[in-house]
Amino acid sequence: FFGKAGINNLQVVASHNKTKNQTLGKTITSEEYGNTEPLLDGYDFISFTNANSPVEWNSMEYSYTQYLSFLPGFLQGTSINASYTRTYVNLPPTVAFISGIIPHSVKGTVGWRYKRVGLSFSAIWQADSGPYLNNLNRYQLGSTKCDVSGSVKVTKNLSLYFAGRN
Numbered sequence: 001f002f003g004k005a006g007i008n009n010l011q012v013v014a015s016h017n018k019t020k021n022q023t024l025g026k027t028i029t030s031e032e033y034g035n036t037e038p039l040l041d042g043y044d045f046i047s048f049t050n051a052n053s054p055v056e057w058n059s060m061e062y063s064y065t066q067y068l069s070f071l072p073g074f075l076q077g078t079s080i081n082a083s084y085t086r087t088y089v090n091l092p093p094t095v096a097f098i099s100g101i102i103p104h105s106v107k108g109t110v111g112w113r114y115k116r117v118g119l120s121f122s123a124i125w126q127a128d129s130g131p132y133l134n135n136l137n138r139y140q141l142g143s144t145k146c147d148v149s150g151s152v153k154v155t156k157n158l159s160l161y162f163a164g165r166n
Contacts, residue, residue: 004028005045007069010063012062015057018056023049027046027047028047030042037160055090056090058089058090064082066080076114077112078112079110079111081111082105082106084105085106105125105127107123107124107125108123116152117150117152118150119149121146121147122147124144126142129141142158150162
């Protein structure tokens with residue numbers, strides 16, 4: 001994009017995974033669960049089982065990195081990175097629901113390094129996780145998280161580092 005003045009990298013990464021015995025959660029009645037305790041009649045039970053056929057996980061990521069080495073002087077150590085990831089599953093007809101999917105995420109980073117000092121700012125946006133995230137009682141709303149970090153190389157073998165997240 002910036003010709004001979006900068007180093008850049010464009011990547012497209014695709015993945016396809018097939019999992020056997022995928023864990024599935026299911027809410028069932030006391031009777032379906034086989035409850036014999038009268039005090040628990042009328043309660044719902046959360047039980048886990050395995051999918052009876054493989055589940056296919058698919059993802060595609062597009063990313064771009066640019067080192068802005070064409071900038072003047074102390075700004076030559078500046079870099080930018082951006083990426084987008086799409087994840088989804090192909091469910092067999094007998095499987096009603098898979099948890100733990102964040103379907104879209106966008107990430108970006110601006111970094112800078114000059115001599116012994118480095119600074120970085122990153123952000124990630126993730127879409128809603130769908131009905132549940134990794135188990136049956138957690139849901140993640142779409143969110144944006146920002147990170148800031150930096151380092152100073154004090155000697156050949158000693159660096160100071162800091163990091164923070166909102």
